[in-house]
Amino acid sequence: MTEFRVRECMGTVISVEIASGGSAALLDEVFAWFDEVDARFSTFKADSEVCRFDRGELGLPDASAELRTVLDRCADLWRETDGYFDGYASGRLDPSGFVKGWSVQVASDRLLAAGAVDHCVNAGGDVRVRGQSPAGRPWRVGIRHPWNASATCHVVSGSDLAIATSGVYERGHHVVDPHTGRPATGLRSVTVVGADLGTADAYATAALAMGTAGVRWLGGIVGYACVVVTDEGRKLSSSALSSVA
Template sequence: MHRVEHVMGFPISLRVDDAGVPGAAGDAVFAWLREADERFSPFKEGSEVSRYGRGELPADALGADLVEVLDLCERYRVATGGAFDARLPGRGFDPCAIVKGWSAQRAAELLRKAGARRFCLNAGGDVVAGGGPWRVGVRHPEIADKLCTVLELTDGAVATSARYERGDHIIDGRTGAPATGLLSVTVVAPTLTEADAVATAAFAMGAEGVEWAAGQAGCEVYAVDAERRVLRTPGFPVTGAGEGAAA
């Protein structure tokens, strides 16, 4: 099975190598991702997130999924001393940094329930995979057609936060200013929920975020700081370097 669809504003690709996994499993994956976009996007006026942000949903009316997203937002806000914050002054509630990885991880769990063992789900460059090994390229933070490293992923996830796609879009909640201490940070973790949230949180923290991310359970880190120094934890699963488009 190999499918690509545009959801949440970016391409999401799915590859399943197991024979016998029904096509309905792929349908379920993309149906869930579209549902997550409808329910949790702050850019859709009628979404649960938008209604919550406007104060239209009382606490006893929140669905279990929204409660989980809110809990994750609060967990990383507290863990980073406020650098990661879904409630920035002057902006509406925006949990996108949590929802992307969380929803893709939920999709991967749907695949596993359907019998998939060797698969790769790439959500806008953040990857959750099973089986393998899969080789995943990490884009060079300043040269679009080059990689700065290649890693090997078996059962787990990898996410990168950087400035190269959307500019200074990650804000340090402690200062209200764009985070500029890092050019990119890549995190390998057991789930994409963790990898994506930790990568974004670390980037928001700036240079100190690398050590913080490395201290999170199960996380390995590869970062390039503003001085263009590479910082890497010993367990980061590097397999080599190369050129071309990131996987």
């Protein structure tokens, strides 16, 4: 029997659908995890761990294992992206460009370990699917059209995919190019597809920060594919990601 739940958390809408092997108790555990992530990593809550660390009130030796994991991975991603993924791009610590995807990936890993092999976790467009949909077929995930919220510009299908999208269609050109300190322009939407959602999330953010140069950079990443829509409305996609009808 399919288990499904949706609610607001972490500043977005999160839905979890378990096609087999699920239970209400398992959904409770998943959303308890998202509540924990929100309490620990929110940049809008003054008492969150990430805010206390940023203000110098919490030292690294006293930080949680989760915060240390996120800081270490963000440092690696800064190097992997030539500094375009930067948790300090806004002038203060904000690892949100990694944390949302990472938290969904952890939730999916926990569902898999608990025996829920067929599931879809979606946090505001950062999606992790495994196994099969309730219809017994690979999951189909639509990528939002950057000018029409009720339409899709691309559809991908699979049984083990991490899909992260970073775009400017809701908050404008809000992603800062860390090298110039100015909002990046040139790309309207960047979707990255691969095996790890935290990494895909950070790569999408980095490519958006690069502007049009991000298209070529994404093309050189092994193991990840992309769908990009430019400010002029041109759609570019990796050959491995032909849109599913």
